[in-house]
Structure formats: C-alpha cells, structure tokens
Amino acid sequence: MNGFRMTQIGNSTNHISIMNNCHTSFGTINSQERRIDEFIEIIRRVCKCNELKLHEPFFSGNEVKYLESCISSNFVSSVGKFVNKFEKMLADLTGSKNVIATVNGTSALHLSLLCIGIKPEDEVLLPSLTFVGSANAIRYCNAIPHFCDISENDLNIDTSKVRDYLKLIVEKHHSYSINKFTKHRISAIMPVHLYGQPVNMDEMLSIASEYNLTIVEDAAESLGSYFKNKHTGTFGKIGCISFNGNKIITTGGGGAILTNDSKLARMARHLSTTAKISHPWELSHDEIGYNYRMPNINAALGCAQLEMLSELRKNKRLLHSKYKKEFDDVPWVKLIAEDKNANCNYWLNTIVLQVNKTSFTKKLIQGCHEKQIFIRPSWKPLHLLPMFKSCPSSDMSTLTKLQDRIINLPSSAYL
Ligand SMILES: Cc1ncc(COP(=O)(O)O)c(C=O)c1O
Numbered sequence: 001m002n003g004f005r006m007t008q009i010g011n012s013t014n015h016i017s018i019m020n021n022c023h024t025s026f027g028t029i030n031s032q033e034r035r036i037d038e039f040i041e042i043i044r045r046v047c048k049c050n051e052l053k054l055h056e057p058f059f060s061g062n063e064v065k066y067l068e069s070c071i072s073s074n075f076v077s078s079v080g081k082f083v084n085k086f087e088k089m090l091a092d093l094t095g096s097k098n099v100i101a102t103v104n105g106t107s108a109l110h111l112s113l114l115c116i117g118i119k120p121e122d123e124v125l126l127p128s129l130t131f132v133g134s135a136n137a138i139r140y141c142n143a144i145p146h147f148c149d150i151s152e153n154d155l156n157i158d159t160s161k162v163r164d165y166l167k168l169i170v171e172k173h174h175s176y177s178i179n180k181f182t183k184h185r186i187s188a189i190m191p192v193h194l195y196g197q198p199v200n201m202d203e204m205l206s207i208a209s210e211y212n213l214t215i216v217e218d219a220a221e222s223l224g225s226y227f228k229n230k231h232t233g234t235f236g237k238i239g240c241i242s243f244n245g246n247k248i249i250t251t252g253g254g255g256a257i258l259t260n261d262s263k264l265a266r267m268a269r270h271l272s273t274t275a276k277i278s279h280p281w282e283l284s285h286d287e288i289g290y291n292y293r294m295p296n297i298n299a300a301l302g303c304a305q306l307e308m309l310s311e312l313r314k315n316k317r318l319l320h321s322k323y324k325k326e327f328d329d330v331p332w333v334k335l336i337a338e339d340k341n342a343n344c345n346y347w348l349n350t351i352v353l354q355v356n357k358t359s360f361t362k363k364l365i366q367g368c369h370e371k372q373i374f375i376r377p378s379w380k381p382l383h384l385l386p387m388f389k390s391c392p393s394s395d396m397s398t399l400t401k402l403q404d405r406i407i408n409l410p411s412s413a414y415l
Helices: 002-007 012-027 029-047 063-073 081-094 105-115 132-140 159-169 201-211 262-272 296-327 358-370 397-402
Strands: 098-102 123-127 144-148 170-172 177-179 185-189 214-218 238-242 255-259 333-335 350-353 406-408
Touching: 029 296, 029 358, 063 296, 081 098, 081 255, 081 296, 098 105, 098 262, 105 132, 105 214, 105 238, 105 255, 105 262, 123 132, 132 144, 144 159, 159 170, 159 201, 177 185, 185 201, 201 214, 255 262, 296 333, 350 358, 358 406
Parallel strands: 123 144, 123 185, 185 214, 214 238
Antiparallel strands: 098 255, 170 177, 238 255, 333 350, 350 406
C-alpha cells in the first residue's frame, strides 16, 4: 500500500522498482481481493446500512401535506400556487432574480440555449465528462457540442487547458470567435458543476470574456453548492438545475432556469408554456413553443423538499467528512474534495482509483454489487459515444487516463 504513495515522491531509480513492486502486488488476485474487502468494510463503517443505493430521495417534511393540498385543489398541472412558490423559494435560495421551473433539467438547458440565441452549427464548449443531457440539449438546437478535457483535481472542465486550447483554435473577431479549423462560430461555453463540485467561475468568466462566449451553467447537480459564497448557476448569463429523483432534492422530474436577465427570463417563460399569448380565455400562440412548464404537483413536492435542503446538505457534508476520514489512510483511493473557494453540496461522493487497471475497477464494482453496495462508474466520455464521435474535441489526455478509474459512492442524504 505504501509503495504506491512513495511512487509519487521517489527518485527515478526507486520509482521504477517501487512501481514494479506496486504493479505486482496490485496484480495478485489475493491482494486485489484484500483491497476489495477493505473497501467494502470502509463503506459499511461509513454508511452503517446493509443495502446501499447510489442515491435515494429522502422525504421527511411536508411532502405528503403539500401533495394532498395540491390534489384537493385540482391544480395538479401547469398552473397553480406551488409553481410560483417553488420559483420564489429558489430565487431566494440562489439569489437569482428570475427562476423558471421546467419539466426537467434537459429542457431547462435546451430552452436556455435557445434563449441566448444559439444558432444551428454554432459550437458550444463543454466537458466530455458529464451526463448525456448536457450535450443532447446542444444538439436539440442543431448546434455542435465541442468537447473539452477535465481537471484531475475536481473532474470539472480544465479551465487552464481550455484557455490554451482556445489560443490555438480561435480566430478572434470584434465581438465573436470562430473555430479556425471548422469555420463555425464558437458561441457559448457550458461549465458543468460535476457531482456538485463548483467549477472555478473566476477562470470561467475570464475565458468567456476573452473569447466573447456566453456562459450557460449546467448546475443540474449542484443545488446548494457555492463558489466564493455565490450559488452555482448564477455566474453566467443563464444557469440550469435538475430535480430528477436522484438529485439532492427532487420534484419527481423537474428542472429550473436561473437568470438575472429579465428579458431572457420572459422569453424562457413564454417558450416553456407553448408560446401561448396570455389571455383569460383566448387560446393563441405566437411562435413555436415547448410544453416545458413544471406541473404544480411536481412543484408541491419541490416546495417541501426545498424546506429540507439545508438539513439534507448538512447530512451530505457530514457523510463526505466520514468518507474523508477513512479514505485519507488509503493511498490507492483519492476522494474528490472541494477547493478552498468552493462550498460543495457533495451530491455524489466520488473517488479516483490511484491504480491504472481497468480490470480492478470492474472487480471492485462487481465485488461491491455482490454485497448490495451499488457504487457506479462514471459516465462513458461523451466524445466517445457514437452520436458525438464526429464532434470537435480538445486533447483528452486527463480524461483518457482517468475514465476507467472514477467511481461514485453511495451518497444518499439519510446515510
Ligand atoms: C450534469 C447534468 N446535466 C443535465 C442533466 C439533465 O437533467 P434531467 O435529468 O432533469 O433532464 C443532469 C441530470 O440528470 C445532469 O446530471
């Protein structure tokens, strides 16, 4: 075990012999099994639960009360007091001037991209390590996802690599940037606060301003995460949250758009309600809109869940500190932790195995699943998926190195 830690500080001669030693010891079936057992014991000590799902919702407040009130009022669909209340609560929490609740996070991203004026064939930069919905939303606009590498520290988009990359590929014009190689406009960047870890938004804002890129923040996973005390999703022109069943709080299915730009907010609200012209009885629409408005019944659940957010967040941070205490002594596991400027919701605790053996990752996951511990590997990088293979992408050396070593741990707020 110590061998691996020493490889990082040893001189070159020691380095080789220790590496060999480490590989040999990691390669033996017995040592791998010992490590899997050790890992399972740690998870059990931290979580104190037999069957461990990755992330389950937790309902312990006014959920049933609000749902009953919603049902008894007959306002279960896209109009009702809970939608407005939910939006107001989100605005208060995040500090965003405007909030538009939607049917899910992907529709929030889609609408946001449309509202900032993304055109067909525009390129939008985003990390290759994210949920497929981030890139799908770009394709729904007939725009082109342009994939970037991740940082080893927080697994978010690597801002310093993006800066170097843009220097190479961008032809700067007065108010816009063109990709020299594809001749398409690079019009936006979508930082994703992955697993709840805030992206360094100082860096992101500076890159966006240098290249005239609009920032659409994918804060789907980061409700309750802050960068320098400002809520994620509120740094760019527009930001999006998801309230899917697996998120820190849930509305069943749901999402929200955050923006301080009131004109954009009006446009998003209008498009999310099928572009219907507001009138007491006439039914008319003035453009192609979308049926993306969050139903009242989902918002009722959301209001009750939001009331619980600070408690859920506290529990999740406590769970992270327990994982940290255990994994600090395990050199073959690196637990991703917040940066000094970040305050993270720890939606999903995430580790990077410090061993380059795909077969071990598979064995570890299988060993855990056999014991009812449902850990999960990270998504397959999007630039490798068949529908995105031909999209432009930067050098992917870090993601290529890490892709088979990233694992999400059980992280439910009740643990
Ligand atoms: C990073 C990221 N982006 C976008 C989405 C899309 O959200 P939804 O599932 O609510 O459509 C999700 C989650 O599900 C996500 O994790």
